């Protein structure tokens with residue numbers, strides 16, 4: 001079987017086929033690389049939301065005419081930080097936060113260390129995604145909540161976040177996929193995972209088949225995240241009238 | 250005379266400043282009595298919404314005072330204001346329900362905010378949904394309801410904190426005439442049953458005529474006329490009032506002096522075409538339609554119409570008697586329209 005496969009690939013002019021087949025059939029190593037690809041971005045997404053969610057909320061409620069207006073100076077500082085961090089290309093940002101990674105984790109290499117630059121890059125992105133979701137909120141509903149005597153905190157926790165839930169879930173899906181992509185890129189600089197595999201074996205050692213397999217696994221991962229995210233968002237949205245859906249089909 | 254629940258004194262509201270200042274309200278004085286249904290009517294941009302928003306301090310007045318149930322609202326801190334707002338609740342043109350919550354949870358919402366125990370809140374919410382005729386929709390989501398049903402849920406929600414005053418900002422403007430009538434009847438019933446004072450903001454005459462006892466006419470940010478609905482409607486003295494009372498911008502002063510003019514209000518009865526036709530057939534009298542602002546839905550008419558009666562006084566009396574005998578129609582003669 002593998003003899004035939006090797007001959008087939010070699011007949012196409014692909015080099016180092018036995019080596020590549022050996023890597024791909026070593027399930028343990030491949031699975032570990034997939035795990036590395038997933039866990040660093042997953043952690044980073046979590047941390048990015050811990051920073052980006054409150055930040056996004058502040059960007060919406062803190063503006064003039066918002067639910068809890070904040071000093072103009074503070075708002076423009078926050079906006080500037082978000083814009084600055086978002087305009088630095090990720091590869092450069094990774095290099096720039098090396099001292100920060102050392103400070104927090106004691107090292108700047110390895111998969112775990114990529115969590116720091118991923119979080120720094122993703123937090124402002126998440127803040128904007130949250131901001132976009134919350135801005136979809138109907139002003140009238142907020143006004144009604146104010147008329148009922150809601151405090152700004154209650155408006156955020158009991159009105160804005162629950163009412164924007166489907167959109168926030170879509171944003172989180174988007175964030176997770178983007179961070180997964182950044183994570184693969186981080187493989188280039190000292191990280192592990194499929195990104196590193198594709199780059200080092202595929203590009204560095206001319207292992208074309210490995211590169212394609214790595215990319216296909218990444219595509220499948222993205223598909224899975226997107227499908228789960230979309231399904232969850234749709235399922236949680238109570239605006240979708242069941243009788244209407246029935247009529248449409 | 251019952252005591253007043255809302256007192257507004259020398260209220261002004263200006264948006265912006267300098268050359269861009271918009272004087273939305275100027276020196277408003279109002280006294281709304283406990284237990285009445287008070288109407289505020291005006292054309293678009295007259296300042297109606299700004300005025301109601303000043304009543305619960307969603308908008309802070311530039312000058313003047315607002316007293317609700319003996320409490321000077323303008324003097325309260327944000328925190329005290331939030332507590333005071335539980336006594337003066339509001340419903341809106343756009344319903345403003347929480348779309349991700351069931352109807353029951355929507356009605357529970359103000360009680361949740363006021364830390365009412367969940368079990369007690371649910372019990373009261375169920376009762377309120379029954380009261381507005383939606384006992385069977387407790388577990389439905391707002392997206393599954395019609396406009397009229399949504400407004401009923403909003404009304405139940407507004408009543409959850411046992412308010413003294415219910416403010417209705419164009420609460421029926423997004424509804425069709427039949428549903429409008431049913432919501433207005435509900436407000437009337439609630440006013441009678443619970444004694445809640447209702448403030449109705451609208452640009453539709455028919456709404457005021459249907460449920461209000463007194464009305465203030467707002468024009469360009471000022472109250473230009475105020476008093477009993479019947480008085481104001483039968484004898485509007487300002488241009489702004491006439492524009493609202495007479496349909497389609499008709500100016501009665503331009504009618505021939507010999508014509509008697511009557512104003513008919515349709516309150517959801519038969520449509521106006523059959524009325525005019527049957528007037529001709531049954532009485533042999535032809536009347537002149539000078540202006541009409543009626544909407545016809547499912548054979549029911551809502552709105553007003555101005556008719557010029559025949560010059561012959563016998564025929565005029567005959568026509569008037571005939572129209573007065575109709576159901577769901579109120580008739581008034583337009584007096585002294587030639588100044």
Ligand SMILES: Nc1ncnc2c1ncn2[C@@H]1O[C@H](COP(=O)(O)OP(=O)(O)OP(=O)(O)O)[C@@H](O)[C@H]1O
Pocket residue numbers: 264265271272273291292293294295296297298299300452
């Ligand atoms: N937040 C605001 N900033 C500036 N101007 C405002 C603001 N709110 C209202 N206005 C102005 O105040 C005036 C009165 O507005 P308001 O919304 O009270 O009118 P309205 O009688 O409710 O009209 P409609 O029937 O269209 O709802 C308008 O000229 C409007 O442009």
Ligand SMILES: [Mg+2]
Pocket residue numbers: 297298299419
């Ligand atoms: Mg308005």
